[in-house]
Amino acid sequence: MRLKSLPILLLCLHFCLISTLYFFALCLHIDGRWVLPADLALLLASLVLVYRSGYFKPSPERTTPLWDYADLILWLVLSLLLWNKAQPFALVHGQWDAWAMWNTHARFLTSSDTWTLMLDPAMFWNSPDYPLNLPAFIAAIWVHTAHFDATVPYLAALFATIAIPAIVYFELSGRSRLMALLAFIVFIQHRAFLQCGMAQYADVLLGLFYLCSLVCIEQLQQQAGPVKITAFLSGFFLATVLWTKNEGWLFVIPVLLVFAPTLLQRKNRLVFAGMAIPLAALLVFKLFFAPRNFGATHFTLANFLNFFDGARYRIIFDFSNRLAREQFALLPYALVVQVALMLLLRRLDRSMLVVFLAFLLYMSLFVFFDFSLEWQLATSLDRLWMQLEIPFVYIFFKTAATGLQKIPAWNNNKWLGKSGW
Amino acid sequence: MLRFLLTIFCFCGILCIGNIAQWKKIREGRSSDIVTRLEESIRPAFAFLHPGQRVFYKGLDFAENYHYYFVATQLMAPTYLLESRKDAPRPGDTLLLICNNNEFQKYFPKNDLQIIWQHTDAQYNYFLGKQL
Numbered sequence: 001m002r003l004k005s006l007p008i009l010l011l012c013l014h015f016c017l018i019s020t021l022y023f024f025a026l027c028l029h030i031d032g033r034w035v036l037p038a039d040l041a042l043l044l045a046s047l048v049l050v051y052r053s054g055y056f057k058p059s060p061e062r063t064t065p066l067w068d069y070a071d072l073i074l075w076l077v078l079s080l081l082l083w084n085k086a087q088p089f090a091l092v093h094g095q096w097d098a099w100a101m102w103n104t105h106a107r108f109l110t111s112s113d114t115w116t117l118m119l120d121p122a123m124f125w126n127s128p129d130y131p132l133n134l135p136a137f138i139a140a141i142w143v144h145t146a147h148f149d150a151t152v153p154y155l156a157a158l159f160a161t162i163a164i165p166a167i168v169y170f171e172l173s174g175r176s177r178l179m180a181l182l183a184f185i186v187f188i189q190h191r192a193f194l195q196c197g198m199a200q201y202a203d204v205l206l207g208l209f210y211l212c213s214l215v216c217i218e219q220l221q222q223q224a225g226p227v228k229i230t231a232f233l234s235g236f237f238l239a240t241v242l243w244t245k246n247e248g249w250l251f252v253i254p255v256l257l258v259f260a261p262t263l264l265q266r267k268n269r270l271v272f273a274g275m276a277i278p279l280a281a282l283l284v285f286k287l288f289f290a291p292r293n294f295g296a297t298h299f300t301l302a303n304f305l306n307f308f309d310g311a312r313y314r315i316i317f318d319f320s321n322r323l324a325r326e327q328f329a330l331l332p333y334a335l336v337v338q339v340a341l342m343l344l345l346r347r348l349d350r351s352m353l354v355v356f357l358a359f360l361l362y363m364s365l366f367v368f369f370d371f372s373l374e375w376q377l378a379t380s381l382d383r384l385w386m387q388l389e390i391p392f393v394y395i396f397f398k399t400a401a402t403g404l405q406k407i408p409a410w411n412n413n414k415w416l417g418k419s420g421w
Numbered sequence: 422m423l424r425f426l427l428t429i430f431c432f433c434g435i436l437c438i439g440n441i442a443q444w445k446k447i448r449e450g451r452s453s454d455i456v457t458r459l460e461e462s463i464r465p466a467f468a469f470l471h472p473g474q475r476v477f478y479k480g481l482d483f484a485e486n487y488h489y490y491f492v493a494t495q496l497m498a499p500t501y502l503l504e505s506r507k508d509a510p511r512p513g514d515t516l517l518l519i520c521n522n523n524e525f526q527k528y529f530p531k532n533d534l535q536i537i538w539q540h541t542d543a544q545y546n547y548f549l550g551k552q553l
Contacts (some may be wrong), residue, residue, distance in 0.1 A: 007428035047467035056422045068424050076431050083439055092447050093456050104495040111499035114473055122475075126494075150456075151443050158439045166432065 001057065002225035005170035005215065010161050011051070012212050014043050014161060016240045019136035020281040022143075026112050026136075026362025027284060031146040032143040051056040053226035060099045071173050071180075078169070078184045079162050085159055086194040092150050094200025102134050102202060102325065103153050109139035110148075119289055129293040131282060134202045149301070153200045160205040161197030165243050167208075168394045171215055176401035178342060183397040192327040196386050207390030213237035213255065214351045214391050219352070220271075221262045221350075228270050234263070242280040246293060247362065254357035258350050268285055295369070303368050314369050319377040327382055331389065334396050341399045351395050362388070458542065459492050464539045466517065466549040469499055476549075478527065479518045487518050510534075510552040512551040518548040 003009065016036035022035045050056075093099040106128060109117035119128045132156035135155060141152045165187040187193055197204040215292060216234040219225060220278050238255060256263065263271050306312060324332055366373060404410050438448065444507045447454075476497065478490050503517065511514055514532065518525070526547060528534075534550040541547070 008432060009427050011429065012430060050425075051422070056425070072424055072427060072431070076435075079431075080434050080438075083435055087442055090443055090446065092450055092454055100491045100496055104491075104498055105497055107498035109499070114499050117473070117499065117502045120502055120504075122502060123494075151440050153518065154443045155436060155440055158436055162432070162439075163437055170428075186482070213428050232470075298527075 002174075003216070003219050003230060004169075004174050004387075006050065006055065008166045008170065008230075009045055009212055009216070009237075009300060011041070011159075012208065013046070013233065013236060014039055014266035015137060015156075015189050016133060016209075016236070016243065016278055017042060018140050020277055021241065022109070023132055023138045023281050023285065024172050029112050030138060032110075032112065035108040035140045036144045050226070050229065053229050055226050057230070067222060071177070074181070075166060075169050076185075078081070078181075078188065079166065082162060082165060082184075082188045082194075083158070085188055086198050088172065088199040089195045090154060090157075091200075093196075094153055098153060098200035101130070102200065102323070104140065105130070105132065105135035106138035106142065106153070106201060107148065109135050109201075109285060110142050114287065119291060121291070123216070127294075129286075129290040130202075131243050131245060131248075132285060133240065133278075134205055153197075155201045156205070157198055160208045164197075164204070164208050164211060164390055167211055168397070171394065172397055172401060175398065176404055179397040179401040179404070181296040183393055185260055186330075186393055187408055190384065193389075196383060198355070201252070201383065202245050203387050204390070206241065206248060209237050209241045209248075210245055210251055210387060210391045211394055213241060214354065215394070217259050218351060220268060227267070227286070231268045231270035232274040234249075234268075235271035235276075236278065237274075238271075238373045239275040239278035239282070243282045246295075249385075250365075251354070251358045251387075254354045257352050257355070270336045283311070290364060295365075306367055306370065307364075312373060315373050316363065316377065319374070319381060322383065323382055328385060328389065331385075331392075334392070337408060338392075338396050338399060341403050345403060347402075349395060351391065351398055352399075355395065360386055366390070456487065456492050456496070458505075460496055461488065462540050462542050462547050463493060463496065465540065466547070467497070467500070469537045469549055470515070472500045473502070474515065475504060476501045476515050476517050477510060477514055478503050479506060479510065480520065490493070493519070495519060512552050514552040516548070516550050516552060518550065519545050520548075522547060 018035060018039045018229055022031075022032055025032045025035055029412060044128070055321075094103065105118055105128075108115045109132065117123075120128070137156055143149055145152075155209045162354065165184045169180045172183055211235060216230055219230045220234050238252055241252055246396050261300070262268065342352065352393065366376060368380075371375075432448065453506070478493060480487075480489055490503070490505055497503045506516075518528070518534075522543075525548070533553040534548070535553055536548055536550045538549040539547065
C-alpha cells in the first residue's frame with residue numbers, strides 16, 4: 001500500500017525545513033529572507049523526486065480514479081467543517097504559552113544580531129532551552145514579509161490542526177473509508193483537540209510529527225511504495241520531533257527500541273540521512289546556545305526515592321481520572337476496545353507499544369521530579385495526553401479497519417468492503 | 422499526479438481561507454486587545470533606547486500585572502531585553518514603569534527617577550526613566 005498522505009507529509013517536511021534553514025541562516029549571519037524562496041525551490045525539487053520515484057505508477061490496490069477524487073472532495077468538505085469548528089477557539093495572540101513563550105522566541109529570532117538575548121538568564125521564565133521548530137518557522141515568515149503579523153502564528157497552528165486529520169484520513173481511506181470518516185469525525189468533535197490546536201502551542205505540532213513518523217515507519221516496515229522516500233521521511237520526522245519539543249525524546253526512545261529491526265536495516269540507511277538535517281539544527285542549538293533545561297538542573301539521585309512515594313501516584317491518578325472525565329471522555333473506552341481488538345487479532349501493534357511506552361515515560365517524569373506536582377499536572381497533563389492521543393486515534397481506527405477486513409462478510413460486501421466504504 | 426497536486430492546492434486553500442478569517446478577527450478586535458494597546462502606548466519609548474539595551478520592568482504589582490510584563494517583553498523583543506526587577510531599582514538602571522497615579526509616588530518618594538519619556542492612556546501611566 002503506498003503512502004496516500006504523501007502530499008501532506010511533504011508539506012510537513014517543508015514546515016520543518018523552513019525552520020531549520022532559517023536557524024542555520026541565523027547562526028551563519030545570512031540574510032533570512034532567502035529561506036522561503038530557497039524552500040520553494042526545494043519543494044519543487046522534492047516534487048520532481050517523488051515523480052521520479054515511481055510513486056505515481058498505478059498500484060495494485062488502486063480501485064478507480066473516481067474513488068480517489070471522491071476521497072479528496074470528502075476530505076476537503078470535512079476539513080472546512082473542522083476549520084469552521086476550530087475558528088471560534090482562535091485568539092489573536094494565542095493562549096498563555098504562545099504569547100509568553102513561542103511567539104516571544106519567534107520575535108527574538110527575527111534578529112540575527114540580538115536573537116541570543118533570548119538566552120539571557122533574565123529570560124529563564126521563558127524556557128529558552130526549548131527547541132526552535134515552531135518559533136523559527138514563524139520568524140522565517142515574519143522576516144520574509146518584514147512585518148510581525150499576528151496571523152503567522154495562527155497559520156502555523158492551523159497548519160498542524162488540519163494536517164493531523166488529513167494524514168489520518170488519507171492513510172485510513174486505503175484500508176476502510178468508513179474508519180477514515182469516523183476518525184475525522186472524532187477530530188471534528190474533539191473540543192480539547194481544537195482548543196489546543198488553535199492555542200498556538202507546539203503540542204499539537206509535536207503530535208503531528210509523532211503521527212508523521214509512525215505513519216512513515218509503518219510504511220517502511222511493509223517495504224511498499226517508494227522505499228527511499230519513506231526511509232528519508234521516517235528519519236526526518238523522527239528527528240523533527242526532537243527539534244519541536246524537549247519531551248520528544250520520550251517518544252523517540254520507544255520508537256528506536258520498538259522499530260530498531262526496521263530502522264537499522266542496511267537498505268533503509270536513508271533513515272539516517274533524513275535525521276541529519278533537524279538533528280544538526282538541534283545539536284547546534286543545544287550544544288552552543290541553549291541553557292541547561294529544567295530536567296538537567298533538577299536531576300538528583302535522591303529523585304529516585306520519589307518512585308517509592310505512594311502519595312505522588314495517588315495525586316497523579318486522581319488528576320488523570322478527572323482529566324479523562326472532563327476532556328478525554330472516550331479515551332478510556334477506546335483503550336479497552338484497542339486492547340480487545342489486539343487480543344482478537346492476536347497481533348501486538350508496534351505503534352501502540354510505542355505510544356504506551358511514551359505514555360509511561362511521560363507519567364514517570366511527574367513522579368520523578370520534585371516540583372509542585374498539582375501545579376505541573378494542572379498546567380501540562382492535558383497537553384501531554386493530547387500529544388499522544390493524536391497518533392492513538394490513527395492506531396485505533398487502523399486496528400479497527402484491520403479487524404473489519406478479517407470479517408469475510410464485510411470484506412466481500414460491494415459497498416462496505418475493500419473497494420467501497 | 423493531478424490528485425497529488427490538488428491535495429496540496431486544497432490544503433493551502435484551507436490555510437488561506439483560515440488566514441483571511443483570522444485577519445478579519447484581528448482587525449475587529451484591535452481596540453480591546455492588550456498587545457495592540459500596549460504596542461501603541463510603549464512603542465514611542467523605543468526611540469529612546471539603543472539596540473541590545475537592558476531595560477528593567479517595574480509594574481504596580483508584579484503578581485497582578487504580570488501579563489503586562491510578558492506582553493511588553495514580547496513587544497520589546499528582539500531589540501531590547503526587558504527584565505523584571507522585583508527588588509528596588511539601582512542607580513543607573515533604565516526602567517520601564519507601568520503604574521497608576523498613586524503607585525508612582527509610592528515607588529519613587531524621593532523623586533529619584535529621571536523621566537525620559539512618559540505616556541498616559543485611559544488605564545495606566547507609562548514611564549521610561551533612569552534611576553538616579
